[in-house]
Amino acid sequence: MAGKVYLIGAGPGAADLITVRGMRLLQSADAVLYDALVQPEMLDYCPQAVLIPVGKRCAQASTAQRFINKMLLDAAAKYGKVVRLKGGDPMLFGRAQEELAELAAAGIEYEVVPGITAALAASAEAGVSLTSRGLARNVLFATARVGEGEAGSDWVKPVMAADTAVLYMGVRQAAEVAAALLAAGMVPSTPLLIIENASLPGSREFPLTLAELPQAASWNLAGPAILLIGEVYRAKLALAEPDVRARFG
Ligand code: SAH
Secondary structure (H helix, E strand, O other): OOOEEEEEEOEOOOHHHOOHHHHHHHHOOOEEEEOOOOOHHHHHHOOOOEEEEOOOOOOOOOOOHHHHHHHHHHHHHHOOEEEEEEOEOOOOOOOHHHHHHHHHHOOOEEEEEOOOOHHHHHHHHHOOOOOEOOOEOOEEEEEOOOOOOOOOOOOHHHHHHOOEEEEEOOOOOHHHHHHHHHHOOOOOOOEEEEEEOOOOOOOEEEEEEHHHHHHHHHHOOOOOEEEEEEHHHHHHHHHOOOOHHHHHO
16 A cells, blocks of 8 residues: 655745645645654644654765655555655655655655745745846746766856845855856855744844855854845845844854
8 A cells, every 4th residue: 555645845934934735735644744844843744654864964964865765655554545745845855856756756646745845934934025127027946056976067157137236045055156146257246135033033134245255154044044145135134234244143
């Protein structure tokens, strides 16, 4: 008896930012495999389920993706209704494709339930629209991070071309990101916004310029953080103090 697996987007963190469909599936799940970025409060929706942490957080102890795939297949074989709960939206920087391919290859039925991705939660938190009439008519979701053993990625070109760019997993590598963008000719005074812990208590925002970005690597932000780049953030910058190090360092 093979069960069915639901890949569900948990949203950015706040327990009430999962979809109603996702919450209902959690409430009736037999087993739930969840990521490190999923907040414990969300698991209150599924006290009946067997909970299986498959923690993954860059630079922290993580379960290798291959092992996660195997755990997913095992759970599908053992339990009827399995939820794979992933931070944000499963289809953005969540390695969903690999998990779906494994399920398909094993002939296991699956369904994907979308979630609110970090870029959207961060924009809501900041109160700054990703698009703006006459200023920003396109948005790029990108990452500068390249997994071990993978070929390099040319993330710079699309970021340079985008009106608004959102970089996932980019804050830890802030120095490299800044250097690459400056080398490509991005103006040092370009406004940026870093949002940490969007939708969660203790969320913080850091308006800064591209020239100030290298400092962000040393802030050691504890929560997940996302980097937003573009003219739409200039107003935030104008309101902030000029000395980033003094404010956040
Ligand atoms: N699938 C997820 C992204 C996973 S990659 C989604 O759709 O949101 C993990 C990255 O997402 C983090 O490094 C960070 O850049 C971003 N992120 C996730 N949750 C966040 C939050 N609450 N606030 C800010 N950034 C977040």
